[in-house]
Amino acid sequence: MALREGLIDVRPLRGSRPFRDLWVGSSLASIGRQIAVVAVLQQVWELTRSPLWTGAIGLATGVPMLVLGLVGGSLADAVDRRSLVRAATGGQALAALGLMAQAAAGARSVPLLLALVAAESGCAALGAPARRTFPVRLLPSDQVAAGLVLQSVAFQASLLIGPAVAGLVLARWGHPAAYAVQALATAASLVAVIRLPAVPVRRGEDQRPAGEERRGPLPGGWRIVLRHPLLWGSFGVDLAATVLAMPVATFPMVNELRFGGDPRTLGLFLSAIAVGGLGAGLFSGTVTRLRRRAAVQLVAAAAWGLALAGFGLAGPLWLALSCLAAAGAADTVAVITRGALIQVETPDRFRGRVSSVEHVIGVAGPEIGNFRGGLLASATSAPLALLAGGLAAAAAVVSVGLLNPALRRHRTQVGQ
Numbered sequence: 307m308a309l310r311e312g313l314i315d316v317r318p319l320r321g322s323r324p325f326r327d328l329w330v331g332s333s334l335a336s337i338g339r340q341i342a343v344v345a346v347l348q349q350v351w352e353l354t355r356s357p358l359w360t361g362a363i364g365l366a367t368g369v370p371m372l373v374l375g376l377v378g379g380s381l382a383d384a385v386d387r388r389s390l391v392r393a394a395t396g397g398q399a400l401a402a403l404g405l406m407a408q409a410a411a412g413a414r415s416v417p418l419l420l421a422l423v424a425a426e427s428g429c430a431a432l433g434a435p436a437r438r439t440f441p442v443r444l445l446p447s448d449q450v451a452a453g454l455v456l457q458s459v460a461f462q463a464s465l466l467i468g469p470a471v472a473g474l475v476l477a478r479w480g481h482p483a484a485y486a487v488q489a490l491a492t493a494a495s496l497v498a499v500i501r502l503p504a505v506p507v508r509r510g511e512d513q514r515p516a517g518e519e520r521r522g523p524l525p526g527g528w529r530i531v532l533r534h535p536l537l538w539g540s541f542g543v544d545l546a547a548t549v550l551a552m553p554v555a556t557f558p559m560v561n562e563l564r565f566g567g568d569p570r571t572l573g574l575f576l577s578a579i580a581v582g583g584l585g586a587g588l589f590s591g592t593v594t595r596l597r598r599r600a601a602v603q604l605v606a607a608a609a610w611g612l613a614l615a616g617f618g619l620a621g622p623l624w625l626a627l628s629c630l631a632a633a634g635a636a637d638t639v640a641v642i643t644r645g646a647l648i649q650v651e652t653p654d655r656f657r658g659r660v661s662s663v664e665h666v667i668g669v670a671g672p673e674i675g676n677f678r679g680g681l682l683a684s685a686t687s688a689p690l691a692l693l694a695g696g697l698a699a700a701a702a703v704v705s706v707g708l709l710n711p712a713l714r715r716h717r718t719q720v721g722q
Contacts, residue, residue, distance in 0.1 A: 315449070315591045325444045328444070328499070328502060332460065333460040335398075340472065342488040344484070345481050347363060348476060349419060349481050350363060353414055363420065366424040368670075371431040375431040379435040380659060381658070386504055386506045387507070388436075388505045391433040395495055398430055401426035402492050409484075435658050435659070439658060441649065442654075454645040455587050455590045527662050531660060537648060539706055540713060541664070541667055543603055543640070543644070543707075546702035547607040547611060547637075550698045551614050551696045552695075555680035555683070557575045557576070558572060559687075579630050579633060579637070581634065582634025590642060593643065598717055601714060603647065606636045607636070608700040610637050611698070611700035615692065615693050617633065618690070647718075
């Protein structure tokens with residue numbers, strides 16, 4: 307019984323058909339998105355042979371997410387969330403068809419390609435905050451954390467499966483086929499959303515956070531977060547972990563310095579993080595049943611920083627990969643506990659706007675962290691950047707815990 311409880315909790319898939327449909331559709335869409343990421347990267351490189359243009363893919367993806375993510379949060383608290391996600395997913399499917407069409411027509415316009423990428427990213431950003439609110443509305447409160455684990459495991463699996471499938475499809479059938487797979491996967495996600503029950507905002511009760519005035523206009527997401535210690539503490543932990551210790555930008559430098567620049571080793575770095583995340587998700591049953599989720603997030607985020615500091619010091623490849631796998635596992639635990647805490651503790655009336663803040667932090671934090679890591683590594687060295695960043699992240703997480711007793715001492719109520 308103890309072993310069974312330690313494994314991933316699949317009750318949300320067994321007990322909720324709407325959540326099961328959503329999970330299957332989202333999983334397929336995530337794999338399709340990873341296939342498209344590889345296809346876009348290869349197509350831009352073939353057209354330009356310029357790292358500047360391949361870097362522009364990040365701008366085409368990130369800017370719409372940052373701008374429209376906050377807009378999506380406001381919309382999620384104003385309209386039926388299922389309808390919003392339907393429209394956003396339909397827009398993503400149309401953008402995927404556009405990518406397929408331009409590739410099939412042999413178009414050689416990089417601006418057109420990036421415009422379609424930006425359109426797909428913008429539609430995803432508009433629907434992302436509303437999507438984040440679905441598990442807490444579709445599942446009993448004591449299964450929300452388990453639902454978030456299942457979503458995290460599916461995402462980690464897509465990071466492993468998607469690029470491998472993309473390589474096979476691109477090698478045999480080319481770019482149009484890769485974008486066609488993405489379009490089909492997105493269409494499957496759209497069907498799953500259409501089958502969901504209506505998810506209107508609950509307006510029958512005053513759900514303002516403590517300290518919020520009962521009169522005047524409803525606050526924006528950032529204002530809500532800053533007035534709620536559990537929320538700003540949890541988001542602060544996430545920012546500390548990603549901004550100060552995100553390691554991906556240093557991977558090529560570490561690979562060149564210690565492992566001869568072998569591209570297969572570089573791929574193993576990314577795979578090790580995903581494998582660690584998958585392992586943590588598959589054995590997450592104990593974590594999702596814990597009441598002190600905030601304390602678990604603090605410990606996991608600090609462990610993430612320390613594991614990456616260890617990666618900066620690691621000499622043998624086995625030790626380096628072990629540190630990255632540990633970091634991936636710690637990150638998954640931190641994401642699970644943070645997501646459950648935020649979704650359960652945020653009143654439904656504000657859940658869309660708070661979810662938009664979570665989305666923006668989730669997008670911006672890693673990008674800023676990678677920039678910081680690359681900048682510090684270029685000024686010093688990659689191992690030093692990893693060591694300093696990992697230790698700084700762990701120290702910052704501990705500081706947030708010390709400064710925020712509400713977060714440190716929080717216990718989820720029985721039944722949540």
